[in-house]
Structure formats: C-alpha cells, structure tokens
C-alpha cells in the first residue's frame with residue numbers, strides 16, 4: 001500500500017482489505033493472473049467456487065486478522081478488563097502510551113517539526129471523527145467535531161479517508177471544502193481550484209450534491225462491475241450467517257461481523273478468502289508533512305508507509321492498548337477534536353508571527 005502525496009493531492013491507494021469488525025474488499029484486489037476472474041469486453045465473471053476448508057482460513061490469516069485487529073469493541077474492552085483488574089487498565093494504557101505517546105502531549109515537538117512544512121491532514125471517519133456504534137448508519141459526527149474539521153481545512157488541505165462510499169462519507173461530514181477519499185481511496189473528490197492538478201489523467205470535472213464544481217479521481221472506475229459481482233457473491237454466501245451485513249461502497253465492498261457470533265467468524269473469513277483468492281492487486285513529497293489520524297486496520301497501511309518513509313505522523317485513535325505502526329496516539333474522537341483545534345490555534349499564531357516580521 002502506498003500513500004501518495006504529491007504536492008497537489010494526497011492519494012491513498014492499495015489499502016489493506018481489512019477493517020475493524022468488517023472486511024473491506026476493494027478494487028485494488030484485482031486479477032493480474034490468468035487464474036483470476038475473466039474479462040470479456042465490459043463484463044467480468046467472478047468464478048463461483050465451493051467454499052474452501054476452514055483450515056485454509058486459519059492458515060491464510062483472515063481469521064487471525066479478524067480476531068487480533070477487529071474484535072467488537074464491547075468484547076474487546078470486556079476481554080481486556082478481564083485480564084487486568086479494572087484499576088490496572090488505566091495503568092496498562094499509560095504504559096502502552098510510552099510506546100505511542102499522546103499527540104497532545106507531544107504537540108510542541110510535532111509543530112516544531114512542522115515549521116516551514118506544509119501540513120496535509122488525513123482524517124479517517126469511523127472511530128476517528130465519529131464514535132464507533134453498532135449501527136453503521138448511526139455513526140454521526142458531532143457539531144463540535146464538524147466545526148473543528150471545517151477550521152482545520154481553512155489552514156491545511158484536509159482529506160477524509162474512509163472505507164465508506166464517497167457519497168456516504170460526504171453526506172455524513174457535510175463540508176464542501178474537503179477532499180473525500182471513499183472506498184479506501186478508490187474514489188476521490190476534491191474542491192475545484194484547489195491545489196489539485198486539474199490535468200491529472202484520472203481527474204474529471206463534476207458537481208457535488210449541492211451542484212458545486214468538484215474534481216473527481218476515480219482510478220478504479222473500470223472495476224465497478226467486478227466489485228458488484230464480488231458484493232453479490234458475498235451477500236449470497238453469507239446470507240445464512242446471522243448478524244453478517246454486506247455493504248456495497250461502489251469501489252469496494254465491506255462485510256461486517258461485529259454482530260456475528262464469534263464461532264461463525266471462521267466461516268466469514270473463509271468466504272472472504274475464497275473470493276479474494278482469485279484477485280491478486282493498485283500506487284510520493286518532500287516539504288509536505290502528512291498527519292494521518294485513524295483508528296483501524298486500514299489506517300495501519302498509511303501508518304506503515306509514513307513510518308517506512310520516516311515522513312509525517314501517524315496517529316492512532318484507541319482507548320485500549322494495541323499494536324500499531326503509528327507514532328502517536330489519541331484516546332478517542334474528543335481528543336482528535338482537541339488536537340485539531342490545537343493545530344488551528346498554533347497555525348493562527350504562526351501566521352500572526354509571520355505577519356509581524
């Protein structure tokens with residue numbers, strides 16, 4: 001997975017197919033091998049296969065990933081607390097924070113490093129701007145958070161990166177001045193006349209829901225038929241699993257297992273594995289300082305790239321200790337909001353200082 005942040009537009013590509021309590025199957029998982037789905041003109045056929053043996057799932061990592069990265073929050077908190085006495089959970093969190101220090105505590109170091117650099121903000125939606133709730137349709141962002149995001153976008157190019165469809169996340173956030181990367185970056189929309197280069201080969205002019213001119217980047221448009229096919233296969237193959245919910249996000253599909261009994265997780269993992277087996281894979285700034293705030297497995301791809309390039313800051317939003325490639329942590333969306341507000345205050349002061357020089 002690469003985080004491409006050329007001077008103009010931050011583009012997130014090739015995300016992990018995993019996400020917290022849902023598995024996202026996106027269009028970067030595309031066939032290059034002859035074993036993959038076949039193309040015939042505009043039509044794509046996804047081979048339907050009998051589900052593999054459950055053993056496959058254990059060895060292929062899907063189930064492990066579901067368990068280690070995506071247990072339902074309620075369960076995770078319960079399990080975590082059952083291993084450590086309630087009073088010890090804060091101690092455990094504090095000791096975890098030695099490895100992932102709070103971005104609020106390290107604010108001065110972060111902004112010192114950001115001097116003379118152009119910050120680019122990447123914000124995940126679910127679990128970062130809105131709290132995680134059981135019903136995906138009820139993940140609403142607070143007015144306070146919307147205010148903070150609107151303010152941050154006045155000072156830095158700001159993108160919302162989500163596994164949700166672009167339309168959906170735009171509807172939830174409701175701010176026209178942002179970039180929106182839906183379907184894990186496969187469907188990107190940015191404000192017109194902004195710093196995005198209008199002559200990018202994948203850029204087309206369009207209008208948003210309010211009729212405002214925008215630039216659209218949809219590098220995976222040709223794969224929509226295949227995603228639809230994968231979506232339908234997933235719906236069909238999981239229809240008997242109580243609690244499973246499949247979503248079609250246009251450029252990717254997601255299967256939720258938050259409400260599925262854990263004993264049925266291997267079946268879901270197997271199902272995803274069987275479909276993805278046939279779909280092996282999609283695609284750089286110097287004075288830009290990317291700050292990526294996110295809470296789940298798909299965000300780890302971005303954290304990893306930032307760490308490997310030793311560029312920018314990955315900030316993990318988590319109220320429980322967990323392994324991450326991020327450099328820093330924030331406990332929950334309210335700390336995210338505080339961090340965004342601090343950045344705005346810092347930038348205003350910085351601009352005032354510059355004016356006085």
Ligand SMILES: O=P(O)(O)OC[C@H]1O[C@H](O[C@H]2O[C@H](CO)[C@@H](O)[C@H](O)[C@H]2O)[C@H](O)[C@@H](O)[C@@H]1O
Nearest residue numbers: 020021125126132133134136139162163164254
């Ligand atoms: O914005 P992202 O963090 O990339 O999230 C992508 C997924 O968000 C939604 O699912 C997650 O939030 C739900 C609401 O809090 C929660 O019920 C679910 O368990 C989480 O996985 C969305 O519904 C998914 O389709 C997105 O892929």
